[in-house]
Amino acid sequence: MKAFPRAAPLAVAGLLAASAFAGEAVDLAAIQRIKAEAFRNSKVMDHAFWLTDVFGPRLTNSPGHRKAGAWAVTRMQEMGLANARQEPWGPFGRSWTYSHYEGHLIEPAYSSLVGFPLAWTRGTDGPVTGEPVYALLETEADLEKWHGKLRGRIVLVDPPKPQPLLSSPLSHRFSEAELQEEAMAPEPGVVPCREFRLGAFGGPCPVLSPADAARRRAFRRKMQAYLAEGAAVILQTGTGASTGGTVFGMSFGTADVNDPETPCTIGLTPEDYNRIVRLLDQSVPVKAAFDVKAGFLPPADSFNVTAEIPGGRLKDEVVMVGAHLDSWATGTGATDDAAGSAIAMEAMRILKASGLRLDRTVRIGLWAAEEQNLGGSRAYVKQHFADPQTMAVTKEHDRFSAYFNLDQGGGRIRGAYLQGNDAARPALEAWVAPFRDLGMSMVTIRDQSADNRSFDEVGLPSFQFLQDDLDYGTRTWHTNMDVYDRLQKGDMMQAAAIVASFVYQAANRDERMPRKPLPRPAAPAPPPAASPR
Ligand SMILES: [Zn+2]
Numbered sequence: 001m002k003a004f005p006r007a008a009p010l011a012v013a014g015l016l017a018a019s020a021f022a023g024e025a026v027d028l029a030a031i032q033r034i035k036a037e038a039f040r041n042s043k044v045m046d047h048a049f050w051l052t053d054v055f056g057p058r059l060t061n062s063p064g065h066r067k068a069g070a071w072a073v074t075r076m077q078e079m080g081l082a083n084a085r086q087e088p089w090g091p092f093g094r095s096w097t098y099s100h101y102e103g104h105l106i107e108p109a110y111s112s113l114v115g116f117p118l119a120w121t122r123g124t125d126g127p128v129t130g131e132p133v134y135a136l137l138e139t140e141a142d143l144e145k146w147h148g149k150l151r152g153r154i155v156l157v158d159p160p161k162p163q164p165l166l167s168s169p170l171s172h173r174f175s176e177a178e179l180q181e182e183a184m185a186p187e188p189g190v191v192p193c194r195e196f197r198l199g200a201f202g203g204p205c206p207v208l209s210p211a212d213a214a215r216r217r218a219f220r221r222k223m224q225a226y227l228a229e230g231a232a233v234i235l236q237t238g239t240g241a242s243t244g245g246t247v248f249g250m251s252f253g254t255a256d257v258n259d260p261e262t263p264c265t266i267g268l269t270p271e272d273y274n275r276i277v278r279l280l281d282q283s284v285p286v287k288a289a290f291d292v293k294a295g296f297l298p299p300a301d302s303f304n305v306t307a308e309i310p311g312g313r314l315k316d317e318v319v320m321v322g323a324h325l326d327s328w329a330t331g332t333g334a335t336d337d338a339a340g341s342a343i344a345m346e347a348m349r350i351l352k353a354s355g356l357r358l359d360r361t362v363r364i365g366l367w368a369a370e371e372q373n374l375g376g377s378r379a380y381v382k383q384h385f386a387d388p389q390t391m392a393v394t395k396e397h398d399r400f401s402a403y404f405n406l407d408q409g410g411g412r413i414r415g416a417y418l419q420g421n422d423a424a425r426p427a428l429e430a431w432v433a434p435f436r437d438l439g440m441s442m443v444t445i446r447d448q449s450a451d452n453r454s455f456d457e458v459g460l461p462s463f464q465f466l467q468d469d470l471d472y473g474t475r476t477w478h479t480n481m482d483v484y485d486r487l488q489k490g491d492m493m494q495a496a497a498i499v500a501s502f503v504y505q506a507a508n509r510d511e512r513m514p515r516k517p518l519p520r521p522a523a524p525a526p527p528p529a530a531s532p533r
Helices: 009-015 028-040 044-054 063-078 140-146 176-183 210-228 270-281 334-353 375-384 395-399 422-438 452-456 472-476 489-508
Strands: 082-107 115-117 128-130 132-134 154-156 233-237 239-243 246-248 265-268 287-309 314-324 360-367 400-405 413-417 442-444 462-467
Touching: 028 334, 028 489, 044 063, 044 334, 044 489, 063 082, 063 287, 063 334, 063 360, 082 115, 082 265, 082 270, 082 375, 132 270, 140 210, 154 270, 176 413, 176 442, 233 270, 239 472, 265 270, 287 334, 287 375, 314 334, 314 375, 314 395, 314 489, 334 360, 334 472, 334 489, 360 375, 360 489, 375 452, 395 400, 400 452, 400 489, 413 422, 413 489, 422 442, 422 489, 452 462, 462 489
Parallel strands: 132 154, 154 233, 233 265, 314 360, 314 400, 400 462, 413 442
Antiparallel strands: 082 287, 115 265, 128 287, 239 246, 287 360, 413 462
């Protein structure tokens, strides 16, 4: 077990002084039962298996997403949960799916080309064979140079991606020093970056000015319009850490029916992509062939999945746990976010199977369209609690206690984000204590934004867990390698035990969780669009 760093006692004392919050009761007998159920009878990897290996990728409203939604309802009914159902919301826009991909390098020497179509792009309408053209489209001048010359062509639009020697480990567990740093509040006056990883441990967010952001959007629209004039196939290589056969790639079009349909766009591994660019650069004749069956699905409403364990003496009050059921269309969305969905479902199973008394009602939410501006959870919050644009709140809003979100990959839980809610600190610090010897040692005032943000926007207490990165940033996040094999069973079991325990404590504590002041009505939310996160 040496891969799991054990917290040094001194470091833990520095991170967490639980005795300072002795007022928060912790039901250690219940936690013992939760741990026993979680570690002896775990089903968490079985939930994950169905969501990934069986249903495949789960782009919102795609066949895989809908099958996974139906399965989740049935499985939670089998667990004995009440009111397991799909709750419709909409409109979502059009969905997208693909059923066939072939890519071949034919000349100068045969090779299969490892890749996949990017979401919301068309198929090829039969096999396409030809000489690729390298048309870097990075500036307005590039667009003018290639305007009208790409019809019927296989077009490479990205610069080649250098592949330096990998000299650091591909996966990472947070050190106590890193957790210490993350436990500190951000420097006043510095807006911490909300983005994955940077937000966790980096400095200020690189902010794009509204004018620059608008310019970037306009350029991208123009590039897509030019390509839509007739390119047969667009080749891209992944963003970020794409290397070693791993492609970080999401979409090259959107769910919005008013946006143009983008031609067939394929994310190739950087190694295959770079080879084609080198060959063209040396004027060696190249022939490539692609055949993709992909297509848009008509606009439709979407759904969230919910289920409950009814509470006892405070049954009208609600504690929620959740994750997003949807994923990108690459890989099988294992760490993003079948892992969170499986952990949340397993937490519900543990609570039900252990027979523990729950004062408040506990409800799970498996959201759609997290990857499209938190579409599902925002719709749910609006349906049940409050419209962030008016901040007119419902009775359910009054009776809500807390929401716990899981969307940081499948790594073991090391801490909890307070999401700026200082008043919740004593409770969360007390709940962390029984899990120190399982690697959880801190809470932080910082925030990590995912579906929990939808609750935060209407002033409801919401929390996210800090999970070990593992290979989320290097191998799995929005990649073709986000698959079941990247999930770590021990980590998933640890996370389910902790989540069940936190939900149990929140459901049974005397008071509902303390709240931040109610936010002011917000500016209109952006429409669902195929943007990352
Ligand atoms: Zn996610």
